[in-house]
Amino acid sequence: MHILVVNSGSSSIKFSMFETSSREPQTLYDGEISGIGTPAAHLAIHGIDHPVPSDPSAADPIAATRIILDTVSAPRMPPVEAVGYRVVHPGPKLSDHQKITPEVLHDLAEAVSFAPLHDPAVLDVIREGQKHFPEVSHYACFDTVFHLTMPEEATTYPIPKSYRDQGVRRYGFHGLSCESIVRQLRASNLPFPKRMVICHLGSGCSVTALIDGQSVDTSMGLTPTGGVVMGTRPGDLDPGLLLYLLRQQQGDRESATAAVEKLLNHDAGMIALTSMPNDVKAIREASAKGNKEATLALKVFTRSLTKAIGGFSWLLGGLDAIVFAGGIGEHDPLTRYETLACLEPLGVAINSALNQQKTNGVRAISASDCRTTVFVIPAQEDLTIAMHVDRLARSNQ
Numbered sequence: 001m002h003i004l005v006v007n008s009g010s011s012s013i014k015f016s017m018f019e020t021s022s023r024e025p026q027t028l029y030d031g032e033i034s035g036i037g038t039p040a041a042h043l044a045i046h047g048i049d050h051p052v053p054s055d056p057s058a059a060d061p062i063a064a065t066r067i068i069l070d071t072v073s074a075p076r077m078p079p080v081e082a083v084g085y086r087v088v089h090p091g092p093k094l095s096d097h098q099k100i101t102p103e104v105l106h107d108l109a110e111a112v113s114f115a116p117l118h119d120p121a122v123l124d125v126i127r128e129g130q131k132h133f134p135e136v137s138h139y140a141c142f143d144t145v146f147h148l149t150m151p152e153e154a155t156t157y158p159i160p161k162s163y164r165d166q167g168v169r170r171y172g173f174h175g176l177s178c179e180s181i182v183r184q185l186r187a188s189n190l191p192f193p194k195r196m197v198i199c200h201l202g203s204g205c206s207v208t209a210l211i212d213g214q215s216v217d218t219s220m221g222l223t224p225t226g227g228v229v230m231g232t233r234p235g236d237l238d239p240g241l242l243l244y245l246l247r248q249q250q251g252d253r254e255s256a257t258a259a260v261e262k263l264l265n266h267d268a269g270m271i272a273l274t275s276m277p278n279d280v281k282a283i284r285e286a287s288a289k290g291n292k293e294a295t296l297a298l299k300v301f302t303r304s305l306t307k308a309i310g311g312f313s314w315l316l317g318g319l320d321a322i323v324f325a326g327g328i329g330e331h332d333p334l335t336r337y338e339t340l341a342c343l344e345p346l347g348v349a350i351n352s353a354l355n356q357q358k359t360n361g362v363r364a365i366s367a368s369d370c371r372t373t374v375f376v377i378p379a380q381e382d383l384t385i386a387m388h389v390d391r392l393a394r395s396n397q
Contacts, residue, residue, distance in 0.1 A: 002028070002078045003389050004133075005382045006068070007086040008061060008125045009118070009203065011036050015068050017047075017078055018386040025386040028078055031071070033064045043067060048077070061121040062128060069132040083129050083138045084389035086176060086381060087122050088224060089115035090142045092167025097145060097388045099396065100126060100138040108140070114171075115223055117265040139392055141385045146175030149214040157222070172208065172218035174200040174326075180380035181323055182213045188362045193321035193373065197312050199305060200379060201335065202326035203278060205230045207308035209316055217315060219308050225264050228304040231278035234268035235304055273297035280328050280335070302338040309339070313346065319372045322348065325379040331358075336365070340374065347371035 003025065007014040012034040018025035029047030041058035058064035072080060085100075091111025098104060105126070112119045130138055155170045157163075177200045185192055196210045205228050208218040219227030219235075229235045245263065249256035271278050274297045276286065286294035313319045324336050333355045340348050349367040357363070366374035 001390065001393060002081045003386045003393075004072055004080045004083045005086075005385045005389070006065075006083065006125055006129065007382055007385070008065075008122050011038075013061065013064050013068060013125065014382065015072065016382040016386070017072065017080075018383070018390075019078070020386070020390045025383060025390060027383070030382070031068070033058050033068060036061060036064045043071070045071065062124050065125045065128040066132075069128065073132070080133055080136060082136055082389050082393050083133060084385040085122060085126055085129070085138070085140055086143065086385055087140045088118035088143050088173060089171065090140070090144060094140075094142065095145070095148065097139065097141040097392065099392060100130070100140050104140060114167075116261060118224065137393060137396065139389045141176060141388050143173045143175045144171045146179045147172030147208075147215045147218055150216055150218070154217045168222060170218070170221040172206075172215060173220045173224045174198075174204070174206045174208070174379075175215070176381040176384045177325055177379035178208050178210070178215065180384045181325055181377045182210070183384070184362050184377055184380070185321075185323075185375075186213070190362070190364075190373075195316040195319050196321040196323065197309050197316075197319060198323045198325060199309070199329055199339070200326045201305075201324065201329035201332075202379075203231045204233065205235075205305075205326070205328070207305065207312065209312035211316060217312065228308050229301045230269045231280075232266050232269045232271050234264060234272075270297045270301055273300060280332055284332070284334060298335075298338070302335060305335075305339040306342060310343065310346075319348070321373045321375060323375045323377050325377050330376055330378055336374070336376070348374065350374055 001020045003018045003020060005016045005018065012032055014032045016030040017028040019028050029045060031043065031045030033041060033043050035041040036058045037060060058067060087108065089111055091107060091114055093107045094104065108119065108123055126138065150172065157168060157170065159168065178198050181198055194212055198208045198210065200206050204224050206218060206220045207228060209216050225233045227235050245260050246256055249259045270283060274283055274293050276283055283294045283297060287298055309322060324330065328335055336355060337350055340350055347370060349370045350365055351367045354365040362375060362377050364373050364375055
C-alpha cells in the first residue's frame with residue numbers, strides 16, 4: 001500500500017510517500033512547502049527523478065495543500081492509497097489515532113479552541129485531501145496519544161471542577177516524535193534507559209519525562225504554548241501576567257483575547273527578545289557578533305531547558321538518558337552544550353568531539369565516564385504516522 005503522510009505546521013507543510021509491502025514502511029519520496037504566506041514560498045521534494053515547480057504561489061495552507069496534492073498526483077508518481085495527517089490536538093473527545101469520519105471532523109472542529117495555532121490549518125488540509133482523494137481512507141494521528149500514560153497527578157490542573165469536566169487538563173504534545181525515539185532506542189543494540197527525558201527542540205519545543213519508555217510528565221500542557229521557551233511562543237508564564245496583558249488591550253473582550261492569543265503564539269519567545277526572524281542559526285550568528293539581545297535570548301532559551309531537565313531528573317529519581325531531537329536539538333551542538341553545561345556536577349557531560357559530529361540515526365554524544373547517556377536521535381514523525389495508518393488500514397480490512 002502507498003501511504004501519503006501530511007505533516008502541517010503553522011508556516012510549512014511536510015509530506016512523505018511510504019510503501020508498506022516490507023516489514024517497516026519505506027520512504028519513496030518526501031518534500032516540504034516552506035514560507036507559506038510569504039513571497040519566499042518554496043517547494044522542495046527529494047527522491048524523484050523528474051522536475052517539480054520550485055517556487056509555488058502558496059498564499060495560505062489551502063493553496064499549499066492543493067500544490068502538494070497536485071504534485072503527488074502527477075504522472076509517474078505512485079498512486080495514493082491512504083492518507084495520514086499529523087493532528088496536534090484532538091480535544092477531549094478523541095483519544096486514539098483513527099480513521100477520519102464526519103463525526104471525527106466535527107470533534108476536531110470543536111477542539112480548535114485548544115490549539116488555535118495548529119488545528120484550523122490541519123482541518124483545511126484534511127478537507128482538501130478528502131476532496132482530492134475521495135476514494136481512499138484518511139486517518140488522523142494525534143500528538144497527544146503518547147502522553148495518555150501520564151498519571152492523573154501529572155495531568156490535573158488545580159482549577160474548579162467545572163472547567164476540568166470540559167476537558168481542561170495537561171495533554172502534552174510532540175508525542176509522535178517521542179514515540180519514534182523510543183522505537184529507535186528499542187531497535188538499537190544499546191541498553192534501553194529506564195529514566196529518560198526527551199528534548200524535542202524545533203519551532204515548538206518540549207521536554208518529556210519517561211519511565212520504561214512511557215510518558216509520565218511533560219512540559220507542554222493544555223496547549224502547545226506552555227512549557228519551555230520557543231521560537232515564537234513564551235512557554236510558561238505567570239497567570240497574572242496574562243491578566244495584565246489582557247487589561248492592556250483595547251476594544252471588546254473578543255478582540256482583546258484575539259490580540260493576546262496572537263501575541264502568545266506568534267510574537268513572543270525568542271523573536272520577541274531579538275526582534276529577529278524565528279531562526280536559531282541566525283540568532284547564534286548575531287550573538288557571535290556581539291548582539292546582546294541575541295545572547296540574552298539564547299541564555300533564556302537554554303536556561304528554561306536546563307530547568308525542565310533538572311526538575312524531571314528529581315521527579316524521576318535520576319536520569320539514565322537525555323535525548324535531543326527536532327531541528328534545533330539535532331543540528332545545533334551549542335544548544336546541547338549550553339543546556340547541559342551546568343549539569344556536570346550531577347553526572348551529565350558531553351564529549352565535545354562527538355557533539356560536533358554530524359551523523360544519522362541514534363548516536364551518543366556523552367563523555368565516556370558520564371553516568372547519564374546523552375543521545376541525538378532524529379524525530380521520525382512521518383514514519384510513525386505511516387506505521388499507524390498501515391496498522392489501522394489493515395485492521396479495517
